[in-house]
Amino acid sequence: MREFGYQRAHDVAGAVALLGADPEARFLGGGTNLVDLMKTGVERPARLVDVRELPLDGIEATADGGLRIGATVTNSDLAAHPEVRRRYPALTQAVLAGASGQLRNMATVGGNLLQRTRCGYFTDVTKRCNKRVPGSGCPAIEGEHHNHAVLGASAHCVAVHPSDMGVALAALDAVVTYETADGPGELPLDDFYLPVGDTPHRETALPQGALITGITLPPIPVAANSRYRKVRERASYAFAIGSVAAALDVHDGSVRDVRLAFGAVASRPWRARTAERVLAGAPADAGTFAAAADAELAAADPLPHNAYKVTLIRNLVVAVLTELTEEATR
Amino acid sequence: MDPASPALSTYSAITLNINGEKHTLSADHRTTLLDALRERLDMTGTKKGCDQGQCGACTVLLDGRRAVACLQLAVAAEGREITTIEGVAEGEELHPVQQAFLDLDGYQCGYCTPGQICSAIAVIEEHAAGWPSAVTDDVRPEAGPPPLTADEIRERMSGNLCRCGAYVSIVRAVARAAETAASTEERRAARSGGSAPAADDKDKGAAA
C-alpha cells in the first residue's frame, strides 16, 4: 500500500469539495473493498476522503410510501431494518447472503454499489486485465472463467459484479442519488452501471467526483412477496456463482406483477426485463417460469466452462418463482 | 479545505480508545487498526490470518459491533470504541464465551480463537437484538426473532474460518454462552413462556 493523505468529511458538500476533481482521490466508506484493493495494489489512491461519518445513515419513508436509504447505512443496519424486512424482504435476504457479519457491519450501501469484481485476474496485479489496465487483455476468456459472465459480456471483459444487494435493488427499481459540485443527480439502477463494451474499466455512469448519497426504493407492493436465492461454492462467506432476486404477485393463477433480477451472470446486477414481459399476465406455473427464464437467457453467450450458469439460473428462476407463487396464494 | 493542506501529510497523530483506555500514537495512514494493535501497541491478541477480510481472525468490536481490523484503517478508527480480545474478560473472570470455548475445546491451534470469541460475543448480541440471518426462514419482523439453532449459529459465525476444524465445538460453545446469557435475561424478566431454544446438535444442516 503506498502512502496517502487522509481527510475526514463531516457534511456532504464538504466531502464533495474535499475530493474535488482529483482522479487520484477516493471516498472511503466501510473500506471493506477499497482497503483490500489498496493492499493488493489494484487501487493506489493518493488521498482518501472518509465519508463514513456523513449524516447519511438514515432509513426513512418517502412521501410516496417508498424508502430512502442513506449511503452510509451499513449493510447490517439495512438488513435489520423492520421496514426493509417487511416491505422488501428480498433486499434483507440479499444483504444477509453477502460477506460475513463483520464485513456487513463495516460495509456501506454506497460502497456496496461501487465494489469491484472479484475476478482473480482483476485482483492480481501480476496478471493482465482490461478492467485494471485498459488494453492489457482479458486472460479469463482463454483461462479460468467458470464463475464469469454469461450475459452482457464482451471480448474485453467477462467479469461479474459481486454484489448481492445490488441484485435485489435491481429487481426493486431502486434509484441511486448522488451529489456533485454542480448539484445533486440521480440514476435508476438500470442506468447506473455502464455496458462493458470496450471500456470495462468504466463501470458506472456516476459523474467524476460524485458522492453517492443514497438509494430510493419506490413503493412497489409486489416487493412484500419477494425472495433472494444465492448459490455459491460453499454454504456461506463466498461470492455467488448465480443468484436470483424475485418479487411476484399472483392473482387467479396468473402473474399480476413481477420483478426479476440475476446475480453473478454479468458485469452488473442483471434486471431480467425480457423474462418479466413473458411472465406478465401469464399462468403462474413452472412452464411459464421456465419459458420466461429461457427467454431472458436466450441472449446468454457462455464460455466453455460457465455454461452451467444458464441451467443454474433457469432452475433458480423456476424454484424461486414457484416458492413465491405458493406464498402469494397461501 | 485545500487539498494541499497539511492534512495531506501521510502521518497523523491519532488517539485510539481501546478497551476503555486511550492510546495516542503517530500513525502512518497506511496502518490498519490490526497493525496498530499488533505492532504499535503490543496488543497481539488480535490475529492476522489473511490481512484481506477473508478469514475473520482479526475480529474486534467497533462501537460494540464486530468488524475485521485488517480492513479498518487506524486513522479512521479514531473516535470509535474499540474492544479487543484483551478487553472482554472482567479482570480474572473470563467472559462466558471465553469460558465456554475453554471448557468445550472450541479451538485447536488457537490462532483464530480471539476472532471467533469476539465474533461470538457479537453474534449473541445481534441475535438478542432480533437480527435475522441468511438461514432465517422468514425475515419479516412479524415472524419474530429466529430461534438460535445450530444452523443459525453456524451461518452467523461463518465469517470466522477455523482451519483446524474446531467448528463443532465452537458451535456448542456459542450455544452454551448464549444459553447463559438468555437464562440471565430470563431470570431478570418474569417467565412469559417461549424462551430461546438451545442449539440442537443433531439439527440437520441442509434441509432446514
Add this chain to the structure above:
Amino acid sequence: MTTTTTGTRSTAKGATGTAHTRVEGRDKVTGAARYAGEIPFADLAHGWLVVSTVARGRIRSIDTAPVLAQPGVLAVLHHENAPRVETDYVGMLGVPDPTCAVFQHDRVPHLGWPVALVVAETSEQAREAAETLVVHYEQESHDVEFSSARPDAYPADGYMPAVAEKGDLEAELVASDAIVDEEYTTPEEHHGMMEPHAATALWDGGRLEVVDSNQGATWVVGELAKMFSLDPASVRVRSEHVGGGFGSKGVRAHQVAAVMAATVLHRPVRVVMTRRQMFSLTGYRSPTAQRVRLGADADGRLRALEHRSLNLTSTVHEFIESAAGPARVMYDADAHHTANRVVRLDVPTPTYMRAPGEAPGSFALESALDELAEKCGLDPIELRLRNEPERGPVSGLPFSSRNLPACFREGARRFGWADRDPRPGLRREGRWLLGTGTAAASFGAGAGPSTAVATAEPDGTFTVRIAAADIGTGARTALTLIAADALEVSPDRVRVRIGDSDFGPAMIAGGSMGTRSWGWAVMTAATELRGRLALGADIPPEGITVRSDTTAAVGALARKERHSFGAQFAEVAVDVTTGEVRVRRMLGIFAAGRIVNPLTARSQLIGGMIWGISMALHEEAIRDRATGGLYGADLAGYHVATHADVPFVEADWVDDPDPDDPVGIKGIGEIGIVGAAAAVANAVWHATGVRHRNLPIRPDRVLQALPREPHA
C-alpha cells in the same frame, strides 16, 4: 489448570484417558498466547519478501536504487548480495527443497519464487518498497500442464518404493466377475493454516536465535545450521505457540531470509509471509491423477487390484504424493499392482499435507470399492469385511493390530447403516436428494527418536522439557497427562515446556507421530525420575533432573504393519436444481491406539473429518495456464469449509492400545481426513446416482453431471 475432572489425586494412574482442557487454554482464549510474529524485540526491522512474477526464466536485473532511497528502507537482499548458503546436505527429511535457500542464483523455476527481501524500519515501509521494487526478467516459456497423459512422468520412490507388483494383473482382471476401471482426480490443495509463516532472527552473543512458527524446533535448527554452516549448538529456535501446520511449517523461505537479513544488518529482523505468498512458498498438496482397476469374484473377493497415481513436483525438488500407498495396506488381491509416478513442471514444490498420500489415495481407492460394491450387489461394508487381509498385502508382515472391522461394526450401528436402501436416488426431502456413504481409513503408526528432560523441583512440582510442537493437536496437554501418570502425581503439579530446541532433539509434529514419540520420551524420563525419588533423596535447590533418549528403544521396534484404522460415514443432501451439496451428518469410528485426552483427541479427529468435507466439496487451487501462477490465491478464492458447511460431526473410537508403545499410543493427527472425502462422494452417488470422480464436487460439476430434470 482447569480440568473437566474433579479433585486431585495423590497417585494419579488415570490422568490419561480422561478429558482435560488444554493447559494453555486460558492463554489462547484471552489472546495472551503469543505466536511467532508477536514476540517483541528492541530495534526490530521488518523484512518483506518479493516474489517472481514469471513462471520460468532468469532475473536480468533488479532496480534496487529507487527502493533503497525510500524512507525507512534498510536493505534489499537478492541473489547478487545475499549470504551464500549450503544446500548439499541430507536433513531430517532428506535433501532440502532449494526453494527455502533463497537468493542463491538468478534462475526462476516457478511463479512466486522468492527473488528479494526488502528490509525496512516498519512493515508498511517494507511492504511498499517491496511492491514497488522493479525486477527485470528474461522470461522463458513455462509448462504447468498436469494430466495423466504426461509422457515425461516417471516412477519415483518418495518415502516408499515407487512400484510394488505381484501376480498377473491382466489375467486376474479377465477372470473377474466384476470390474471397476476408473480415473479419479484430486486438485491442488493448500494447507491454509490460520497463522501465516513468521520468523524473527537475531544474533545474540554469537548465537543465532530464531523465533519461529514450526512443527519441530530441533528440525529447523538442523536445517539452518547446515545451510549457514553453523554448529547446531550455536543455533536456538523457539516456537512456543503454532497457529496450525498440517505439514507446511518446516524450513521455508522466511526463516532463511530473516537469518540472512539479521546477519547483514546486525539487528533482529522479522519476516512474515503474506497470505498470497503462502500460496507459492509454503508447499501444497499436489494434484493427483489416479487410475484404479479392481477385479472381483461374484462374492466380492478381490482378484485384481491396481492403483497408479501421478502427481507433480517442481523442477528443483522431487516430492512424491504417494497416493497408491494405502492400497498396500488396505486390501489384498491375487494380482496387486501399485505405483507412484511424478512429473516435473514449472510449479512450486509440493509437500506433506495432512495425510500425504492417504488423503487423495483413499479418495480414489475407497470410491472404487464403493463402485465395486455396487457392481457386485454387495453392501459396501460387507465388501470391505470380505477383503480384510491377514497380513500386509505387499509386505507380508503381520499387523500390529487391525481393528477395522470393529470400527465398521460400531460405526454402522451408530450411524443406522442397517436401515439403508442401497439403491441410489430414492430419498428426497423437499428440494434435496439424500444419500449416505461410507469408506475405510488407515494411516501409519510410527515413532521417531526423541529426548526429554524431567525435573523434580524443590517445591514439589515437576518440570518436563521437550522440543515438542503443539500445532493445535493438544500435545502439550497430552504430555502433561502422560508425565503426571508416570510420576504418579496430579497433572496440576506438572509443567510441560515445549517448542525450544535447547530442550534437545525430538521428533517433529508430523506423520501422526509427534505425541507418540514425545510421549515415549516423557514417559521414560518421568518414570526414571519417579524411581529416583522413590529412593527418598532430598531435592536440592536445582532440582533432580533425568534425561531420556528413545533412539535405541524406537530403533528396536520389530518390523510390522503398524497403522491406525477407521470407518467413515457421511450423509449428504444434494439439490439437483442448483448443484449444491451439503453434508448433513458425519460419523467416524477409529482404532487409533490409546487415546490420551479424549477431549482434544475428539477435536483432532473431527478436525480431520472436516478437512475431508472441505476436500470433497470445496478445496481447489486453480493454476492459470497462461501465467503459471494460481488464480485467486487467497482465502476468498481458495475455499475451505466454513462453519455453515459443517454439520454435527462425531468422532469416537474402539479400544485399540498399541502393544509396542509404552503409553499405547498410535497417533491421531491424520487419520480423520483419510477416507472422509470418499465417504462424502459415495454419499453423493447414493443421493443422485451419479459418480463424482473429480474433486471437489462443485455445484457446476453436479449440475453438468445430472440428467436435466423436468420441473414438477
